[in-house]
Amino acid sequence: MEATFMAALAGLTSIGAYYVGARALGLPSASLGAAVGKMLESVGMVLIFLAVNLTASVLIVLVARGLTGTFLSAYAADDAVWLGLSLIQGLAFQAWRGSAADPSEPSRG
Amino acid sequence: MDRTGRGDRVCRAIGLAGVVLFLISAFSPLAYRLTQWMGGSPRPVASDAIVVLGGWISPSGTLGLESQRRLHRGIELYQRGLAPVLVLLGPGAEGAPTEAEVRAAQARLHGIPADAILTETRARTTRDEAMRVKALLQSRGARTVLLVSNAGHLARAQPLFEHAGFEVRGVPSDPPVESDAPESRIVQTRVLVKELLGWLYYRMAGYI
Numbered sequence: 001m002e003a004t005f006m007a008a009l010a011g012l013t014s015i016g017a018y019y020v021g022a023r024a025l026g027l028p029s030a031s032l033g034a035a036v037g038k039m040l041e042s043v044g045m046v047l048i049f050l051a052v053n054l055t056a057s058v059l060i061v062l063v064a065r066g067l068t069g070t071f072l073s074a075y076a077a078d079d080a081v082w083l084g085l086s087l088i089q090g091l092a093f094q095a096w097r098g099s100a101a102d103p104s105e106p107s108r109g
Numbered sequence: 110m111d112r113t114g115r116g117d118r119v120c121r122a123i124g125l126a127g128v129v130l131f132l133i134s135a136f137s138p139l140a141y142r143l144t145q146w147m148g149g150s151p152r153p154v155a156s157d158a159i160v161v162l163g164g165w166i167s168p169s170g171t172l173g174l175e176s177q178r179r180l181h182r183g184i185e186l187y188q189r190g191l192a193p194v195l196v197l198l199g200p201g202a203e204g205a206p207t208e209a210e211v212r213a214a215q216a217r218l219h220g221i222p223a224d225a226i227l228t229e230t231r232a233r234t235t236r237d238e239a240m241r242v243k244a245l246l247q248s249r250g251a252r253t254v255l256l257v258s259n260a261g262h263l264a265r266a267q268p269l270f271e272h273a274g275f276e277v278r279g280v281p282s283d284p285p286v287e288s289d290a291p292e293s294r295i296v297q298t299r300v301l302v303k304e305l306l307g308w309l310y311y312r313m314a315g316y317i
Contacts, residue, residue, distance in 0.1 A: 001289060002289050002290050002291065003135070003136050003289050003290070003291050003294075006291060007136055037121055039124070040120070040121045040124035040125050040128065041117050041120040041121050041124055042120075042124065043123075043124035043127050043128055044119070044120030044121055044122065044123035044124030044125075044127065045120050045124075046127075047123050047124065047127045048120070048123060071233045071234075073233070075165075078303055094120075
């Protein structure tokens, strides 16, 4: 019931956003596919950062265990905050890539 | 093709896989079904000991939810008369109460006799738990154990205890009721992914 409610509500707000974009803001419907593609690229970049962060944290724990001989918990890798941090990193990196590829963006180098 | 275009395609493919996995995890019973499948159809039989693997305890001495689930499953098995000994595991932070001691206190409150409870407070990994339980139970001649943990963890823990010389019957501690809440399903998926990675690590390290 809860899942159905959430899926239905997200569907409705998505349709609402489409109408706002197409009617009120005059966005071309044809570019929606490309926008979804860009969204997937950003999600992909966030997941890459997440994988790198988690792998690095586990490796550091294992190396530290081997070097010091003391127990360090690998549960630092099992923290939802990694997702938030990776989100910030991934979106910033994608925006950086996007601005470098777009010649209309001013460069302050 | 330039490297940016190829990188975009790779990111897009990873992103698509992530979004599909997220939607399936949140809006389908996949994680629950997988957990059920991994736990098998447990029919606990009379054994020499019930071994309740460690979960998590806060520095202030509060048992984590999974730790409590495992403990209650172990108590239930003992109360059904399936084994004469209840082995409770779990360390604690320095100077803080250990998980095994807190569990033992709760088990006594549930009527389990103190002399039927064994605790092991030093093991910090599943592999360590198998070794220390072997040392603890060997002198008692225990050969068969009912091993209590969540289904995903049992996939890794059961071979370890078998390797330690026990005849093992895994008893999942997972709740038997399927949740319809997307957040619960995501949490269950996360547990499964974590245990899958742990299982892969143990395989690669040659522990199982």
